[in-house]
Amino acid sequence: MALIPTPNATIDDADVACALSRAVRVINPVVDVLSRADPFGLKDRSHRIGDSAGSVDRALDALSWVLNTADVPGTQAWQEMSLDDRIDWWVHRVGAVDTVLVAFPGVFGAVADRLPLQDALGFANQAIVLCAVARECGVEDYGQQVRLLASVMCGRELPADAYDDTAAADEPASEPESSPLDGTPLALLKPLWRVAGQLRAVGDELGKRSRPRRIFRYLGMLPAVGAVADYFGEYGALVRAAKAGRAWIARQPASSKG
Structure with a gap:
């Protein structure tokens, strides 16, 4: 029984598509930041560690080495990874970090089960990782990502035209603010909360x-x-959601993955 009773409401496919499309439009720019942002040139430096001399260069090389060791997108190590390894990175590195925030309400024990917070954060975390997995598999179309989330996470098979590009274009895509954490898994902690808010409608x-x-x-x-x-x-x-997402992508016609 919920602490605060709420009226019953029927949520149809259009409602789900609308909420998920908003979430997808928040997630993708953030994934872009993690994948491509390199404000201090450390990712690019990982391709030529040791080429420069001097104490400053050695310090920068050390920082670049840390990113390279963590297999962060854009580094030399990332370029050498297979598709399976890249997908595992999103699940086992980024997803694992965000899961700390998802699990935090558990410190309150059974009380947390009375609140929708953990479900919202868990849903958001899975949505972020699924969108990242989709992108690694070549699915960058927002409509396809909406259908992926609806199928894997809501058990709803939406039609191909469920995502309205015209309506979505009326709202400017949310651009993440720059942060010193850009380019690391921690960059997704703040957006995790924002995506959870976007998903309240479902x-x-x-x-x-x-x-x-x-x-x-x-x-x-x-x-x-x-x-x-x-x-x-x-x-x-x-982990199970990511596997289900990849299976869903594999079932789609090749022409729909672009």
């Missing part, structure tokens, strides 16, 4: 996403340690 659809297994949900009712259980449960759910 209401009960949040609970249809891939969710933690039952044992983790039970352990998550315990105060304090519930956050740890929620983390592992949400992380496992994220």
